[in-house]
Amino acid sequence: MVEKPSFVPAAGVIDGADQFDAEFFGYSAREAEISDPQQRIFVECAWHALEDSGHDPSEFDGAIGVYAGCFANKYLPLNLAANAEFMRSPMALSARPYNDKDFLATRAAYLCDLRGPAMSVQTACSTSLVAVHLACQALLAYECDMALAGGVALPIPLVSGYPVVAGSLFAPDGHCRPFDAAATGTVPGYGAAIVVLRRLRDAVADCDHIRAVIRGTAVNNDGSAKFGFTAPSVQAQADVIAAALSVAAVDPETIGYVEAHGTATTFGDPIEVAGLTQAFGTSRRGYCALGSVKANIGHLDAAAGVAGLARAVLALEHGEIPPSLNFETPNPALRLDRSPFYVPTTARAWPRGTTPRRAGVSAFGVGGTNAHVVLEEAPAPRPAATGGRDRQLLLLSARTGEALAAAAGRLATHLDRDGDLDIADVAYTLQTGRHRFSVRRHVVCRDRAEAAAALRALAAPEAVPAAGDADARQVVFVFPGSGSYRPDAAAEVYRGEPAFVAHVDECAALLRPRLGYDLRRLLLAPARDHPGVDSADPRAGAAAAFATQWALAGLWQSWGVRPTAMLGDGDGEYVAACLAGVLDLADALDVTVARAEISAGEPEGLGRFAQIVAGYERKPPQVPYISGATGTWISPEEAVEPAHWVRQLDRPAPLADGIREILREPGRVPLFMGAGETLTRPMVSSLPPAGDSGYGALDHLIGAAGQLWEAGLKLDWRAFHGAARPRRVPLPGYPFQRRRYWVAPDSGRYAPMGHGEA
Structure with a gap:
């Protein structure tokens, strides 16, 4: 395929798609290498998403759900089933639960120990945004108290490109140009995207880092009112957007940015803009920015909706409209001059008007399942806690000494770069929002600089601890x-x-x-x-x-x-x-x-x-x-x-x-x-x-708390902070110690130990 003249060497790829931290998730080498890489990548991202939320599932007081979907599984038929020796091995009988789309959400729930609903969702390109809608409904119905929603797409074979086929979705020149007159299609992308959702009042009460608020969501289907099963529908897209705006109870004129489905096809883009214009139903022109993350990272298929959601959330969080890559001249069929929309070519400030900043996100699936989400910027965060200690206790743990050293180095770099972090927030997040592993170290510090220096010392090769012994009861x-x-x-x-x-x-x-x-x-x-x-x-x-x-x-x-x-x-x-x-x-x-x-x-x-x-x-x-x-x-x-x-x-x-x-x-x-x-x-x-005289009594006392934790004892960290109420803040995630687990097709050999290709 790569050698054919029609092959286009362009794709949004991810490095290490064939790698996995099997030990972290309790997998044997055999289990890891027969697992669909989509399941492996998704569970690693799920773990990082939970860490980013500042909550440890083992300590969370409530049920955590998972709503997710993936691209078609190709690893089983193209790699495992194409390896004759593997098919003769006993592992062939166990492969389906490690590969089938049905088990993506439940596998993540199992490996992360999540006790809420776990549902696999499949609506083609709108999969992950539909998962967000379902997760929101479950939260509002109190079926769970936190939810992960997202998707993953990893086409097999892992090739950085695609063959051009007449009439296909993909651009012959390898460039995705949403809304541009020269647009000829999209580019494939590989990746995973997950968001963590909570009811707003719960997140506020727990001092969570809230990136944005979902005001409303809606899902519908085109039905048969279109000229073909794979074709989009202006009316259905307009209806789902209008429904989401109605649920959100917001005026379309307060929407400042729409993250569009934006596949850059000559047929799809005009239909999408027509549907948006109809749903907005306003005579105002050119006030709402329009963009598509597919120009940046390609079309992530089942993960595309949440990838777009993430872009819109970041725009709200930073108060900045992102530029649309590869856009020069508007596609005349869009009739942008008669719509509320414009396509920005440079990043620009997003001023707040009389209402909070708001955005819309669309995802439309082949087969007609459409989803739209209305976002609003997060409420102003609570000021940093006052009245707390001037010394803080940072806790680090990992499954291995090498991972702990890597975690210390990452956190030191993060503290050096982010001058706005309050060290009490960092300490509280590490104490309450990270899982406790057996290899543990602690740091007592007064500020970011002192913390970073101590963490760098922990990251030094000579400081790498041996196996953990946190077994005190x-x-x-x-x-x-x-x-x-x-x-x-x-x-x-x-x-x-x-x-x-x-x-x-x-x-x-x-x-x-x-x-x-x-x-x-x-x-x-x-x-x-x-x-x-x-x-x-x-x-x-x-x-x-x-x-x-x-x-x-x-x-x-x-x-x-x-x-x-x-x-x-x-x-x-x-x-x-x-x-x-x-x-x-x-x-x-x-x-x-x-x-x-x-x-x-x-x-x-x-x-x-x-x-x-x-x-x-x-x-x-x-x-x-x-x-x-x-x-x-x-x-x-x-x-x-x-x-x-x-x-x-x-x-x-x-x-x-x-x-x-x-x-x-x-x-x-x-x-x-x-x-x-x-x-x-x-x-x-x-x-x-x-x-x-070199170590004060309070430093020693707080260090003693760290020693007890290192030994394996559990402390009440909320009580430890007393009347001060630190906030949960995003921090670097666990440094997975990944290695290659891969069964290659047609080799005629299968060595089920996770070493190299089989």
């Missing part, structure tokens, strides 16, 4: 007691975390009658002399350590980190006992202060301490924790005995014994509620050790 709170108390670190956290403040304030109010002063005076300005406060008073140190650790535990729990077990060292066991429900907060603070008094100067006071403990109500623990007296799990009976608390004071077990006991069960991560070096690799410290 439980967190154990470790309370170190007053031995690791850092008042300066507590003061920094108090100034930056409202949830921490609330718990410290509660402790200070309960302690004031016992201490005779407000504990916060010591916590918030530890380096100063405070009248009436003896900073050397052991009661003050014990009370401050308790309040700090209690508040840290409350802060972590507000972020969704809840302990399945606990360990307290020294007077840290009182915090664990209080959190477990053995003592209430007021009683636990009283006992902590009493213990400090006895520890400091009353060697004969153990009996008196037993009496003090006996004076408070004690209950069996609701959360298991390690006994500070034995280094093993405390029993319900032991926890309520005053004798235990005397033994714990007089003969405490080493902290290392308790840590070893905790780590007997795999999947546990000890979280240190204080400052200090961690005692073992899985342990995470909430605050930096004393003397670490």
Whole structure:
């Protein structure tokens, strides 16, 4: 075919159409190589579309649907069935579900774990825009809460061109010239296009990045009122456009741009302009721009409608009318001078009038199924969040170390290029809108520049991580007691975390009658002399350590980190006992202060301490924790005995014994509620050790959240941001690690391992 004189070497091709990231989607090499490349490309695009929306399907609260269609499947008959050895292999019996058009949408739903309706749509060239219409109807009917709509076209064989046949749709000279006097047809294009749709109020409530609003859609068919099955109909096109405008409840004179079907055929273009003019029904002339993306990328067949929709959305989003390529002289049959339309030859600003910017998009399928969509520019985005942290936590994960390094490099480049990005929005999107894989890294940063530098370091070859080990399932709170108390670190956290403040304030109010002063005076300005406060008073140190650790535990729990077990060292066991429900907060603070008094100067006071403990109500623990007296799990009976608390004071077990006991069960991560070096690799410290002046307490605390996430634990990221409400923003998608999977025809050989051609 390529060697024939009639062959035209022109097409809108895509690179790597024979490649796929099989490992990412859980495919074996055999499954990947027998799959229609259209299914493979579509599911990769679907994954990227979901990422661009800022939503992780596994965390989305609602049903996600898929409405999509594809070009005729040629891979099965022209490649697989034409390979004799493949046809003799067992895989030949399994090929249909990996190839048939019926399974495009359901395959994407399966591989992306989408639980809403999954419907394959086939209306020829209007397929993907009809899919948009069906998705909108499903959303309005609450059949789903998010929907993917689109299409894919990948003709086989993968040839960059086509043979010219008399009377065909394709241009003999390889140029697509919509609406031009020299137009002779279109050019084929290969590709996929998908949009993610939600109900507007839901998208606004979730702080989504809204690119445009669909005001109305309509679909109809020509019926038989035309001279042939493949011919278009002026009346049917006018009717579907008028119906969409009616649903949208907008005046045609407020439409500033129409993304036309625009196949650049001498017959089709005049019919389309006539239908548009009839539907608009206005005497105004030349106010609405007309264009077709087919001049840019060719005719994407089943994906053409959403490709045009994407162009119109970008025009609305950027406030700019795109030029129409290859247009010089209007086709006189269009009679543009008697229509509302003009064809722009250069990009031009799109000023906003008394109404929002609006656009129309058409797609007409061979066989007569027509679709039209009316778009409106998105509502003004909510301003960037205020009142949030000046440090942010960026999370990256991937299936492989190489993919994670690539993701870090892409994100660094993106942050360098986009000076309008708010780093809090970036952090929130990565935290809530990306799937969690096993290879994980985090970055704590203050701004885009700091983030980009740290990400570039992660992207360096020497930084590529090995296989992921994010397998932690439980967190154990470790309370170190007053031995690791850092008042300066507590003061920094108090100034930056409202949830921490609330718990410290509660402790200070309960302690004031016992201490005779407000504990916060010591916590918030530890380096100063405070009248009436003896900073050397052991009661003050014990009370401050308790309040700090209690508040840290409350802060972590507000972020969704809840302990399945606990360990307290020294007077840290009182915090664990209080959190477990053995003592209430007021009683636990009283006992902590009493213990400090006895520890400091009353060697004969153990009996008196037993009496003090006996004076408070004690209950069996609701959360298991390690006994500070034995280094093993405390029993319900032991926890309520005053004798235990005397033994714990007089003969405490080493902290290392308790840590070893905790780590007997795999999947546990000890979280240190204080400052200090961690005692073992899985342990995470909430605050930096004393003397670490290069890393602030808040940086360390936020980094600890990243460490827990890296270990495999799940945090409540919405709660993590508190009252601040960051926005979801588009960020670079997953860097698929693609390789070639291809079965070639007529080779007489089939090697089903995904290596090279078979």
